[in-house]
Amino acid sequence: MKTLAIDTSTYTLSIGLADGDVILAEQVTNVKKNHSIRVMPAIQALMNEADMNPEDLEKIIVTNGPGSYTGVRIGVTIAKTLAWTLNIPLAAVSGLASLAASAPVVDGLVCPVFDARRGRIFTGLYRLSNGTVQAVLEDRNVSVADWCEELLLQKEPVLFVGQESNIHEKAIVEQMGKEAVFAGRAVPYTRPAALLALGMSMENDPAEVVPNYARLAEAEAKWIEANEKKAAGRE
Amino acid sequence: MKKNTYVFGIETSCDETAAAIVKNGTEIVANVVSSQIESHKRFGGVVPEIASRHHVEQIIAVLDETLEQAGLTFKDMDAIAVTKGPGLVGALLIGVNAAKAIAFAHNLPLIGVHHIAGHIYANRLVKEMAFPLLSLVVSGGHTEIVYMKDHGSFEVIGETRDDAAGEAYDKVARTLNLPYPGGPHIDRLAAQGEDTYNLPRVRLEEGSYDFSFSGLKSAVINTVHNAEQRGEEIIPENLAASFQASVVEVLTEKTLRAAKEYEVKQVLLSGGVAANKGLRMSLESAFADLRNVELVIPPLSLCTDNAAMIAAAGTILFEQGKRDGMDMNGHPGLDIEAF
Numbered sequence: 121m122k123t124l125a126i127d128t129s130t131y132t133l134s135i136g137l138a139d140g141d142v143i144l145a146e147q148v149t150n151v152k153k154n155h156s157i158r159v160m161p162a163i164q165a166l167m168n169e170a171d172m173n174p175e176d177l178e179k180i181i182v183t184n185g186p187g188s189y190t191g192v193r194i195g196v197t198i199a200k201t202l203a204w205t206l207n208i209p210l211a212a213v214s215g216l217a218s219l220a221a222s223a224p225v226v227d228g229l230v231c232p233v234f235d236a237r238r239g240r241i242f243t244g245l246y247r248l249s250n251g252t253v254q255a256v257l258e259d260r261n262v263s264v265a266d267w268c269e270e271l272l273l274q275k276e277p278v279l280f281v282g283q284e285s286n287i288h289e290k291a292i293v294e295q296m297g298k299e300a301v302f303a304g305r306a307v308p309y310t311r312p313a314a315l316l317a318l319g320m321s322m323e324n325d326p327a328e329v330v331p332n333y334a335r336l337a338e339a340e341a342k343w344i345e346a347n348e349k350k351a352a353g354r355e
Numbered sequence: 356m357k358k359n360t361y362v363f364g365i366e367t368s369c370d371e372t373a374a375a376i377v378k379n380g381t382e383i384v385a386n387v388v389s390s391q392i393e394s395h396k397r398f399g400g401v402v403p404e405i406a407s408r409h410h411v412e413q414i415i416a417v418l419d420e421t422l423e424q425a426g427l428t429f430k431d432m433d434a435i436a437v438t439k440g441p442g443l444v445g446a447l448l449i450g451v452n453a454a455k456a457i458a459f460a461h462n463l464p465l466i467g468v469h470h471i472a473g474h475i476y477a478n479r480l481v482k483e484m485a486f487p488l489l490s491l492v493v494s495g496g497h498t499e500i501v502y503m504k505d506h507g508s509f510e511v512i513g514e515t516r517d518d519a520a521g522e523a524y525d526k527v528a529r530t531l532n533l534p535y536p537g538g539p540h541i542d543r544l545a546a547q548g549e550d551t552y553n554l555p556r557v558r559l560e561e562g563s564y565d566f567s568f569s570g571l572k573s574a575v576i577n578t579v580h581n582a583e584q585r586g587e588e589i590i591p592e593n594l595a596a597s598f599q600a601s602v603v604e605v606l607t608e609k610t611l612r613a614a615k616e617y618e619v620k621q622v623l624l625s626g627g628v629a630a631n632k633g634l635r636m637s638l639e640s641a642f643a644d645l646r647n648v649e650l651v652i653p654p655l656s657l658c659t660d661n662a663a664m665i666a667a668a669g670t671i672l673f674e675q676g677k678r679d680g681m682d683m684n685g686h687p688g689l690d691i692e693a694f
């Protein structure tokens with residue numbers, strides 16, 4: 121099955137092409153540039169390189185968040201439009217799960233991290249064992265302090281992956297001590313091959329695939345807060 | 356016999372997710388608009404992040420419904436046209452990237468369209484254009500007089516120096532405690548009232564085709580404020596009528612003067628505010644005497660944002676050989692004279 125995988129949920133652009141279990145091509149660029157300009161030319165170039173035409177594609181895999189709102193939307197829009205118009209299956213995979221799956225771990229807990237600013241992160245907890253990836257704690261937007269408390273309850277070492285985990289390394293180590301291990305440069309971002317492997321067994325309806333922002337839009341959050349205050353005032 | 360040209364259009368620049376198919380640049384085959392207005396009402400205006408979220412949720416259903424309505428596939432299409440600006444950047448990017456994916460999948464030419472060029476070309480779905488022409492473009496974000504000496508050529512001869520007419524409508528509506536969007540409410544109230552408040556007509560310097568509505572907006576706010584201080588009752592119908600009379604009078608007068616000076620064959624009304632009954636009536640009566648100038652006003656459904664207008668404008672650009680690449684971006688401040 122000829123499959124295209126796309127990840128634009130952070131500033132890293134990861135694209136992969138596979139034919140069944142064989143990875144044909146991977147492209148990762150880890151530079152802060154506009155995804156909207158770069159994704160389609162990158163897909164085009166990679167498929168060219170693999171002598172593949174759009175109509176040869178049999179499946180699309182995409183990360184649908186959490187991460188950069190705009191980045192996630194660009195990837196999801198391209199992936200679901202391609203899958204819909206080529207009439208082929210689509211798989212939407214957590215960007216955090218695919219980052220966790222990029223870790224060279226045989227057995228253990230892996231915590232993927234995207235920075236969410238102001239001491240907060242997008243994260244989740246996954247168990248890797250014998251090539252499978254299981255969600256232990258679901259993806260969320262959380263403060264580093266609260267998250268470390270939850271992780272300590274696992275009473276097991278946790279491997280932190282993703283280049284943005286470095287931003288919070290000091291705070292995490294202060295709280296978790298030796299239970300926190302950092303993959304550092306070994307796992308800076310999602311490897312297209314890991315995303316391809318994860319999405320292979322999944323399938324979603326293109327029209328139904330939407331980003332998982334793991335956070336309300338700011339205006340929405342403020343509106344809810346204002347309404348709660350109003351309600352409290354009436355009591 | 357010449358083969359028919361089918362262009363698929365996509366528009367997501369603000370709060371409508373829209374797609375359409377237009378035949379030969381003049382005939383609507385399918386036209387689907389999914390409005391988000393209900394979700395923005397509680398915020399009193401369009402929230403960009405929420406608009407982007409809706410677009411990505413709605414886009415496939417809208418594209419699918421468009422092909423369904425037409426009974427056609429992308430194999431029948433000659434090109435994909437999409438709004439590339441101006442507009443909300445996050446919103447534009449949904450349409451732009453969907454269009455690129457379709458163009459790539461089916462090896463179709465990709466054409467980025469200026470949103471206002473689209474509004475102007477909505478007229479071609481009603482009546483063939485005759486050049487030279489002028490278009491009065493009035494919407495939530497725009498108030499411009501555009502001169503066209505031929506297809507695809509746009510020269511802005513007048514524009515607003517502050518608020519767009521639509522913005523002024525929304526702000527005045529808020530002052531009168533009318534719900535968002537304010538335009539239709541003011542138009543309805545104005546029809547029941549009279550121009551009694553003596554609001555200013557801002558014409559700017561002699562001969563200018565530019566507009567300014569912020570002074571008028573402030574005059575309305577001051578009128579309400581002063582009445583409150585004196586304990587007087589404002590008559591909303593009359594204030595709406597006075598405000599609308601000022602806007603409509605200035606728009607009509609400048610358009611009429613420009614039509615004479617530029618010796619145009621047609622004047623096209625474009626943009627969401629073109630739905631305003633007061634403006635339509637005023638232009639109709641002003642142009643009734645100008646026998647050699649034809650006034651074209653599209654039906655309401657083509658005045659507000661839609662993708663048929665983008666496909667119509669895209670058809671002309673397609674025929675002129677204009678193409679965009681897979682690196683096309685969304686441009687929030689795109690210039691109509693240079694796009």
Ligand SMILES: [Zn+2]
Pocket residue numbers: 470474494626627659660
């Ligand atoms: Zn518009």
